[in-house]
Amino acid sequence: MATVVASEMTDPGGPGSSAAAARRTPRRARSMYPGWFYLPAAVIYAVLFLVPTVASFYYSLTRWTLFESEFIGLDNFVQFFSEPSLLTGLRNTVVYAVVTSGLKVVLGFALGLLLTSQIVARGYLRSVVFFPVLVSTIGVGLTFQALLDPTTGLVNTALGTVGVDGPGWLTDPRLALLSVALVDVWKGVGLATVIYIAGFVSIPAEFREAARVDGAGPLSMVRHIMLPLARPATVTVVLLSLIGGLRSFDLVWAMTRGGPGFTSDVIASVIYKQYQAGFYGLSTAGNVVLFLLVTVIVLPLSVALNRKEVEL
Template sequence: MAKVFKRTYSYAFLIPAAIIYLLIFIFPTIMSFFFSLTRWNLTSWTFIGLDNFTMFFQEASLLIGFKNTLIYAVVTCVLKVVLGLLLGVFLTSKIRAKGYLRSVIFFPTLLSTIAVGITFSMMMHPTQGLINTALAAIGIVGPDWLGDTRIALLSVALVDVWKGVGFATVIYIAGILSIPQEYYEALEMDGGGAFHKFWNIILPLSRPATNSVIILSFIGGLRSFDLVWAMTKGGPGFTTDLIASIIYKQYQGGYYGLATAGNVILFIVVTALALPLYSYLNRKEAEL
């Protein structure tokens, strides 16, 4: 009886968290699936079945949005992994002012995404922006970062990387510092240098950190909206439109049921891409 009471008593502490999780995630998710099958506003709704999904897939810019979203997620994910790893190695080496440099690298993560987007949109102005003004001072004609259809999406992605690489770096720092010192000592006894230390110890043993950064960055890229909207609003044309910005435009137009269906589709797409990637990375980690 005492064991049953003790087990029940311990589970009781999970009830508040379970209630919060139910209210802010499970219930809204269920309601989103329901309202995606309706034509609704703030006061009433009408059940229309799968019509919203049919209309959403007929959206003219949808294919562009899917392609842009995938490109954006892959580019930001790869750059955050590579730069985060390099910065993590640098900031765990024997250098001065490591604490200060870590703070500098992590600081952009704390900034408001909207504020960052507005600031960089001004800095990337083709004629009056700080970036092109600095390039002109050394004789280089800067491009129209956000107006050129060839580089607009990449420009926004680079700002995303600048803002988010600090979080990836912190994860890598934690992973690198958790590696036992005995490995480094054994390598030094065998005459290994800095490259061997990175290639044979840091790179393979920081795999859990790499997996975390990949998953978080990839999902974040697929769901990204606020930075793109603050900088370009999906323009020029549909060049930087992501799935999330297409959904937001539908909300702006008053097509709430259609936009809700878009959110459900985005949820399914993120899940369909993230779960296999997560399973693959975990399987590779287990093989080490």
């Protein structure tokens, strides 16, 4: 009997072997963690995201205060879209998101190439490029508000020393939104650069060596090797920058508060102004509009970008 048991335990295909046990064990039971391990994360996700989202959709259909609410259907949405500042805010939001995301992709790609090449003080320069990402957005906004002041700002003062009459960066309706967008790019390009650096470092050296053997120059190397193989990094930068641009508020509010007039208003600042005025249901409807806008733009774009394959 002992001999039989020992043979079963040592036999790779016997009933006592681990292979046999694995065949008898259902696939779901072999999961690394029990199902209830996921329960805390699910509860946190539901409390912090699902419940507020559902509540926002409900309260966007009501006229509410802290103590009571009245169901009014789609009246908030009708009123929100009849606001004269909404179309301006919607246009500015799209322009702001496209400009900031486009510049972050281009500059992040260029800086990523530079900071993965053999240059002096490469580590220090990487820290310098990434440092603005760590600075408070409100602090950056207030600092550049002072620097871009048309009369006392350092930028126009420096331009005046060389005989150039500096414009009203934040007071000219034609320049206010673009000025804020450029500050946003300055602050956020460091993150795009780090993502591109990670993408470039992950490219196998064999591809570049093969391209050099075939006589590829620097431009051909960038066009046919670095750019296609860094596609995942590009997709990440585009999506993150676009989402951030569509949801932008803090930098715009710190620098211009949507002015002059409504020329630099974005949807988030229009919503905030409705909150300030006490129209809570109306501003909640604006939040739902912003949520749907981000979803409608980013979700199909994400699917389209991730569907394409890299072609060398």
